Amino acid sequence: MNTLRKLGFRAYSFIVHLGRMAVFLGAIALNTVRPPWRLRRFAGELFDVGVLSLAIVCLSGATVGAVLGLQGYTTLTRFGAENSLGAVVGLSLVRELGPVLTALLVTGRAGSAMAAEIASMVTTEQLDGLRMMSIDPIHFVVTPKALAMLVAMPMLNALFIGFALFGGYLVGVQLLGVDGGTYVTSMENAITLEDDVAGTLLKSVIFGALVGLIATYRGYTSEASSSGVSAATTGTVVTGSVAILLFDYVITALWGV
Amino acid sequence: MQPSPVRDLVLGLFVAAGLGAIAYLSIQVGGVSYTGDGGLVLYATFDEIGGLKARAPVAIAGVTVGQVRSVELDELLRARVEMEVDAALELPIDSSAGIRTQGLLGDQFIAVDPGGEIDMLASGDEFEYTESALSIERLIGRFVQDSGVDSE
Numbered sequence: 009m010n011t012l013r014k015l016g017f018r019a020y021s022f023i024v025h026l027g028r029m030a031v032f033l034g035a036i037a038l039n040t041v042r043p044p045w046r047l048r049r050f051a052g053e054l055f056d057v058g059v060l061s062l063a064i065v066c067l068s069g070a071t072v073g074a075v076l077g078l079q080g081y082t083t084l085t086r087f088g089a090e091n092s093l094g095a096v097v098g099l100s101l102v103r104e105l106g107p108v109l110t111a112l113l114v115t116g117r118a119g120s121a122m123a124a125e126i127a128s129m130v131t132t133e134q135l136d137g138l139r140m141m142s143i144d145p146i147h148f149v150v151t152p153k154a155l156a157m158l159v160a161m162p163m164l165n166a167l168f169i170g171f172a173l174f175g176g177y178l179v180g181v182q183l184l185g186v187d188g189g190t191y192v193t194s195m196e197n198a199i200t201l202e203d204d205v206a207g208t209l210l211k212s213v214i215f216g217a218l219v220g221l222i223a224t225y226r227g228y229t230s231e232a233s234s235s236g237v238s239a240a241t242t243g244t245v246v247t248g249s250v251a252i253l254l255f256d257y258v259i260t261a262l263w264g265v
Numbered sequence: 266m267q268p269s270p271v272r273d274l275v276l277g278l279f280v281a282a283g284l285g286a287i288a289y290l291s292i293q294v295g296g297v298s299y300t301g302d303g304g305l306v307l308y309a310t311f312d313e314i315g316g317l318k319a320r321a322p323v324a325i326a327g328v329t330v331g332q333v334r335s336v337e338l339d340e341l342l343r344a345r346v347e348m349e350v351d352a353a354l355e356l357p358i359d360s361s362a363g364i365r366t367q368g369l370l371g372d373q374f375i376a377v378d379p380g381g382e383i384d385m386l387a388s389g390d391e392f393e394y395t396e397s398a399l400s401i402e403r404l405i406g407r408f409v410q411d412s413g414v415d416s417e
């Protein structure tokens with residue numbers, strides 16, 4: 009009976025959180041268009057999300073591309089189809105791996121930091137201090153962070169794919185001896201602008217909004233204690249990762265990208 | 266947050282790199298390899314095009330010189346292929362276009378065999394001689410049918 013009660017409470021609080029998140033999203037959207045625009049704060053957050061995630065995103069991209077080239081080559085060569093290596097590497101990166109892996113990396117690197125920062129501001133009553141000065145913390149703290157995530161994600165995604173294509177080229181052409189022209193041509197013929205590239209941008213924009221929302225929400229609603237900070241950080245990474253993978257399936261099923 | 270010129274510079278570099286990567290993906294990887302307008306537009310009509318699709322390459326002697334723009338059915342229920350090739354290309358009017366396959370499992374493309382006439386094809390012209398895609402199913406079917414007739 010007690011377990012049942014707990015389960016029911018879990019389900020109930022999940023629905024409540026969903027509702028609060030929707031209200032929170034509405035507040036962020038409203039504060040985005042409300043002057044004054046905090047451009048300098050936005051630039052600072054963009055630096056934290058974008059520039060500081062750059063190293064891990066580029067390095068992971070090159071590694072993932074190299075592995076894809078290696079794996080794709082050993083599989084394709086069994087069918088004598090290693091000339092399609094460029095198409096295999098390019099399509100899987102642009103359609104699927106680029107946006108998803110970038111979003112997961114950024115969640116771990118920048119999303120967790122974002123949640124921890126807001127949660128510690130809650131703990132040290134800085135948000136209450138802002139409210140006392142009649143500054144809306146959602147306008148001053150939350151909105152620039154969420155927007156920075158939304159803007160940075162497509163750029164990081166494109167950089168990830170660029171480095172991964174380079175890594176795949178390095179392994180496929182320089183190491184394994186696939187003809188360079190064939191590799192690039194099969195890749196460029198397989199990838200279309202309106203289907204694949206538009207799809208990857210759509211995915212990364214949605215993931216950016218999702219991670220930005222979850223990270224700021226978990227930080228903003230955290231308990232005012234040190235365990236609250238750690239719960240917000242962990243929760244952001246766990247919820248964010250699961251949400252990214254779920255939404256990835258939904259977007260792919262809906263729009264076929 | 267204090268204004269800092271160095272941070273702004275790095276941020277600007279990041280934004281430029283990000284937008285550059287998006288542009289690279291859209292134009293170089295996703296876009297057309299032969300720039301939109303200004304190319305020589307040619308038409309060819311085939312009985313059977315197999316798996317030929319838009320963006321398939323057009324090649325002369327194995328060198329890619331253009332790509333297929335669109336494939337549609339004409340009023341005589343034949344496949345009409347619109348292709349765009351390099352504007353600087355001078356093709357005699359008796360050149361022929363055929364649909365070939367790259368390797369055994371490769372994609373289909375249009376191979377152009379230049380003719381010997383003095384007059385050249387202009388934009389909007391149609392290939393007089395075409396060679397349809399080779400359908401392995403049809404070949405096998407014909408072979409089976411023929412051998413059946415022989416044994417009777």
